[in-house]
Amino acid sequence: FFMAEAGDIAAWLPARQKFSHKGGHGHALLIAGSHGKVGAAVLAARGALKAGAGLLTVHVPQCGYSILQIAVPEAMASVDAHQLQFSTVPELGPYRAIGVGCGLGQGELASRALGELITKAQQPLVLDADALNLLSAEPSWLLQLPEGSVLTPHPKEFERLFGPSRDSFERLNRLREQAQRLGQVILLKGAHTAIACPDGTVWFNPTGNPALATGGSGDVLTGIITALMAQGLESWQGAVAGAYLHGLSADLAVAATESEESFAAGQVAEWLGRAFKAARAGGSPT
């Protein structure tokens, strides 16, 4: 059991070389959004962009095309064949990490396409939200995930995936066991977000506050973790650092102009720069 600290995060972040180029910071892919939930794709994209993905492509259904290009001009759009939901896995060659699930919906087409993605992907996946719900219905897929994947359930999604727990102690044990069984990283969201690694290690995240209990917050986290992994962090490092920076952004915002009520998920992205700086400076806000 470890508690994440600013020093850890700072040590894991790859130093950017003077001679680096955008390709060197990784190309991240997000598969997100469905009719009525395209905002989730926007929020995940903003998280990935501000967490340092060198290149970012977002795969959205047709109803999300213009929305995404307006809201996040730095991202390229990959447009699905379907008007309303994810139905077709794009060419996966260029990507170093893939985040999937934010606002995806739970349609049959999306389920089939997720299954295909899991089969085809050579890169690690970050699975969130509806991708986890779809996985709950097809638990055999859990053992077919590409190596180095990360699951990011909140407690209800965790329960759907791995069954109920009597208390938080039992849930924590189950978290640890499942990460070992699957050989993947599992990030269990909560007041004390816990990240379990395949080797049995569990990290706790000390940052964050109740302002983050708001719609879209998880979407931004998925974007951040995917971007960190695209930059070369190990999956468990990406998950631990992502949770740390995500929470610290909210802490900084609430210490400045926002209240716990007024903080909106998209603001995590606005404060990420200061969170990176604070982590590098040892955790004290700049």
Add this chain to the structure above:
Amino acid sequence: FFMAEAGDIAAWLPARQKFSHKGGHGHALLIAGSHGKVGAAVLAARGALKAGAGLLTVHVPQCGYSILQIAVPEAMASVDAHQLQFSTVPELGPYRAIGVGCGLGQGELASRALGELITKAQQPLVLDADALNLLSAEPSWLLQLPEGSVLTPHPKEFERLFGPSRDSFERLNRLREQAQRLGQVILLKGAHTAIACPDGTVWFNPTGNPALATGGSGDVLTGIITALMAQGLESWQGAVAGAYLHGLSADLAVAATESEESFAAGQVAEWLGRAFKAARAGGSPT
């Protein structure tokens, strides 16, 4: 008769538990917007988002779909069957409070759908703008509103609903009587916004300034009150606290960079974080 004070507001706001999650802060629904007035839905959504709704869904006609998803990515969109106006009541199960009326238009379809909403809703409604105008034409609906609802008329809407008054004294009496008769909260907008409760209590709001006399200001207020009620405040508390925070946001903005002319309704949302902080700090701006 009471004058709202920062201490009241602060006492009513639910303390966010470290272990809270987004569902715990309530799911708010806004039914708003029609062709040419989708901006009203955007403004109400921004108010609700920044007032702390844990989850937010906005029901808009098809012409509002992309607009809403671009402008407020944190909100989910529920899209009506009609291209131009509200015509169909969505599934109401998930919501703890429902705001209806901003930019809704006064079409026949919208009227019928509003009637259906009033019949079906088990949750409290916040009724504003065109919902009030439609109610004026169907006064029998006034007695069928779900318990704990809030009406937010400006003086002309109040007159349409409850008849003319000779002076502000008579209007205030009528406000009090009608709130008692209907058993609902009525918020009468004006320089001294007054909130009448079913038990005969009347609260006056001390915040706000003429900058708020601008198009869209009421839409943001509706969003704020709906979000506060979704978080568990009683209807009268939501109305009193909503008016207080709405006015205080404008006061803070005008004390900083805006003039009474330049202040735009959407800016209420930008300043809400500081208003919450100021209310908690006893009313003195931070």
Add this chain to the structure above:
Amino acid sequence: FFMAEAGDIAAWLPARQKFSHKGGHGHALLIAGSHGKVGAAVLAARGALKAGAGLLTVHVPQCGYSILQIAVPEAMASVDAHQLQFSTVPELGPYRAIGVGCGLGQGELASRALGELITKAQQPLVLDADALNLLSAEPSWLLQLPEGSVLTPHPKEFERLFGPSRDSFERLNRLREQAQRLGQVILLKGAHTAIACPDGTVWFNPTGNPALATGGSGDVLTGIITALMAQGLESWQGAVAGAYLHGLSADLAVAATESEESFAAGQVAEWLGRAFKAARAGGSPT
């Protein structure tokens, strides 16, 4: 000949009463935009909104509908029957002042509709850009403008309307004569913007800098003047005060974070609040 001063502007701005309401600050209409130039409608709308119009409606062709509602949610959209350009005069009853011409194009339909607008309007018009170019082709319309209208040509548009001048002295004389002949206010843009009134008075504007020589700058000015007139300023006061505040916004921006190159027209709207404050404070920036 007068030089506009902060004290003049401050004296003309209507004091907002504590009991004012949005209708009391006037309803402004802008008729603007065509395919490829809808941004001009957005910029004019932002100018009008931030200059204090109580209510604002923007009439755009269909290709501008979503653009406007996303970019300026506080404005209501009136949508033309035509996909690409202004073709149909909307119902004019509700409006206290009407700005027309920004990005309007010079199509035949737009010309005919402008002629109809001039015939029907009882309210003062603010005529800019393509409305002036269309007027040049139909000079007889110049004598049919509603009382209290304002023309805002730049030097080339002025020349098209009223013929060439040998030098700036002759042009200034012509400006004065034409304002008297037409009985309307003419604002001639330039380094020293001059506003000529029907009674022969000419005001010079002391604010502004070369940062304003950028596309869209005039659109914002049209919005500002229209909004001031909707709030009850006389046409000449609206023109003089509008030019003053428009220029002062750019002066404040350039004194802060912008250079003359980097200043974009839309930023006038951002700085207008501080310009109003500075004008009230006697011209010294706050």
Add this chain to the structure above:
Amino acid sequence: FFMAEAGDIAAWLPARQKFSHKGGHGHALLIAGSHGKVGAAVLAARGALKAGAGLLTVHVPQCGYSILQIAVPEAMASVDAHQLQFSTVPELGPYRAIGVGCGLGQGELASRALGELITKAQQPLVLDADALNLLSAEPSWLLQLPEGSVLTPHPKEFERLFGPSRDSFERLNRLREQAQRLGQVILLKGAHTAIACPDGTVWFNPTGNPALATGGSGDVLTGIITALMAQGLESWQGAVAGAYLHGLSADLAVAATESEESFAAGQVAEWLGRAFKAARAGGSPT
């Protein structure tokens, strides 16, 4: 060999005359964007706008029309006949400089249209990204470019155009030779961006940091250089000054609120005003 300095940049920037007007600051055209990459057109447009283009037109395929008008209202849109890509050269008369290639795609239609543009253009072109890739496939066009053009390859694009180099020394020699051979300016991106002129001179750029190694960064640079040339700078001055200001913006942002990870390409535009000021003040950040 020269190292660019703030004093050079400041000396080259045209002083804006009090009596200047928007036409006097040049009309820039950008031909950019294709389906899925319209964000590149938005970013280039923001760069051009904030670098001082007096007027700005952006030619986009139909799928980019609304996106551009919402995101950059100051720009006029020229809309291609094709839904998804560049296919038709617009009327080129009004423009003083033309930037082409950002997000253009490499379709056959785009290739043919680029060839036509090169043949027709009398103005200098700034060629970037996919325009360079298309040029690699049609190397004969390299000798038909209008006088005073600028090519802005990154190392891979440079290699595709001019063949591989064993090391950076050889590449620098090749850069110099090719600029002389073509009689055009070539800007080779990298940690030490180098600008080679037709006369054999090579400038190095001292500003910038790894934050710029992010998707869209080059698009903004293309917009900046095009705008500077539209304002009358010589091509080599535009390239040297553009690179300097582009890098300085990122330096200022990272010194303030952003980290190297969190800096997004669109933020270059936000910081350009301060970069111009700093360059004029001798390079020390304001």
